[in-house]
Amino acid sequence: MPAAQPLRPAVFFDRDGVVNVSPGDGYVLRWEDFQFAPGIVEALALCKQRGYATILVTSQQGVGKGLMTQAALDDLHARMQEHLAGHEATLDGIYACTHLAGSCTCRKPSAEMILRARDEHGLDLTRSWLVGDHDRDIQMAINAGVPKTVRILSHHEPKVQADFTLEETSELAGLLREKLPVV
Secondary structure (H helix, E strand, O other): OOOOOOOEOEEEEOOEOOOEOOOOOOOOOOHHHOOEOOOHHHHHHHHHHOOOEEEEEEEOOOOOOOOOOHHHHHHHHHHHHHHHHOOOOOOOEEEEEOOOOOOOOOOOOOOHHHHHHHHHHOEOHHHOEEEEOOHHHHHHHHHHOOOEEEEEOOOOOOOOOOOEEEOOHHHHHHHHHHHOOOO
16 A cells, blocks of 8 residues: 655745735726735745645635626636746645625634645645735634744734734745745
8 A cells, every 4th residue: 555645734825915916905806907916926936846835815705795706706816827837836726715704614814714725735734834914814824723924014003923024025935945944
């Protein structure tokens, strides 16, 4: 009987404010409005080179509010993946909570999206990281047992402590190059 494959660690990424430039209080509803955050493609590629799964965990209640369709969100994510493929930085999984606040069990800071990704991709959460820009992102990682967290500073005052805090996404690849072990 062949030996079981060892579980792979992951780096989980929030979308708005981390993978793409934050739309502020609004929503990115069309590909034309999507802009990759500075340095994020390099950071994603570095994670993959180091042996980590890269997983997007995002709240997109614009769908629940009827501002965009699920098909439009899927199209935006497909185009995002197309761009990332050209840089060997595609995401291994995309998990999006599209529900209105209070109407589901998967909305951040719930650990549900991370736990689904763990089960579907065979991930070792004890060696994983999360990169987010809000308390709900950092709290989601804590709730899921993800030990390493990176906060990209946003216009929200942090109340939940992250392991590392960066001013901008352009600093992320440097931090990961220094701190993210090869697996």
